[in-house]
Amino acid sequence: MALKKLKPMTPGTRHRLAPGFDDITESKPEKSLVKILKKSGGRNNSGRMTMRYIGGGHKQKIRLIDFKRDRFGIPAVVKSVEYDPTRSARVAKLYYADGSKAYIIAPQGIKVGQQVISGADVAPEIGNALPLSKIPVGTIVHNVEIKPGNGASIARSAGSFVQLVAREGEYATLKMPSGEMRNVLVRCMATVGAVSNADHMNESVGKAGRSRWRGIRPRTRAVAMNPVDHPMGGGEGRASGGHPRSRKGLLSKGKKTRHPKKYSDNLIIARRKK
Numbered sequence: 001m002a003l004k005k006l007k008p009m010t011p012g013t014r015h016r017l018a019p020g021f022d023d024i025t026e027s028k029p030e031k032s033l034v035k036i037l038k039k040s041g042g043r044n045n046s047g048r049m050t051m052r053y054i055g056g057g058h059k060q061k062i063r064l065i066d067f068k069r070d071r072f073g074i075p076a077v078v079k080s081v082e083y084d085p086t087r088s089a090r091v092a093k094l095y096y097a098d099g100s101k102a103y104i105i106a107p108q109g110i111k112v113g114q115q116v117i118s119g120a121d122v123a124p125e126i127g128n129a130l131p132l133s134k135i136p137v138g139t140i141v142h143n144v145e146i147k148p149g150n151g152a153s154i155a156r157s158a159g160s161f162v163q164l165v166a167r168e169g170e171y172a173t174l175k176m177p178s179g180e181m182r183n184v185l186v187r188c189m190a191t192v193g194a195v196s197n198a199d200h201m202n203e204s205v206g207k208a209g210r211s212r213w214r215g216i217r218p219r220t221r222a223v224a225m226n227p228v229d230h231p232m233g234g235g236e237g238r239a240s241g242g243h244p245r246s247r248k249g250l251l252s253k254g255k256k257t258r259h260p261k262k263y264s265d266n267l268i269i270a271r272r273k274k
Helices: 198-202 208-213 263-267
Strands: 003-005 017-019 034-036 061-063 076-082 091-096 101-105 129-131 140-142 152-154 162-168 171-175 181-185 189-192 268-270
Touching: 017 198, 076 101, 152 189, 181 263, 263 268
Parallel strands: none
Antiparallel strands: 003 017, 034 061, 076 091, 091 101, 129 189, 140 162, 140 189, 162 171, 171 181, 181 268
């Protein structure tokens, strides 16, 4: 999908890189596969604000995505590639041979009319879902499970992918989008290919109002607050605020927040690249 550079007709369109939507083939979603997204406005069940900078935004409908791909051996035809307002990737609508319908995360290069299938004995082609034990080493995959049968949780955002670099015993070694090398059980499912809409990272918001459409309210800088509100607030004139820290006073740079005895420590071979 290509980006388009808008003409500077207004300050908001100057330097604006907007999505081209060339890959979208249908504008209306499948009614049976959507539900209304309820907005909290940052309030909890008592009506008190617990999260700042959330509120407003355009009304959205959630597309119900099939992350498990557990209709094994049943072929499906790609009926359309659609926009999803709640995620960065495109979604593909599938019509299965048994009459059921589903949305999946659209892989890069998927075409309308293409046939996809999931199962252990299917070909490792774009859009097909297989266990990691059946995918050739070196293959680019996305939509990867961490726990078998729980549904995909790795590499689901626009343009992301994971590379299968090795396989030994009951574990497969994956190179994550962050550069981390990690072991995952070979029984976990993965979809062949990278996620669509890789140009998403180059889009520019353009103006403050577009953040408001997305439900993001303006964020107050800590140094602009008073000392009662933040450790970095106050001071005469424009003070720097000192070392960056959180509202609770915890230093934000270099402090380890990972649990020292997390269960996945022995599955991580190499940490991410900084």
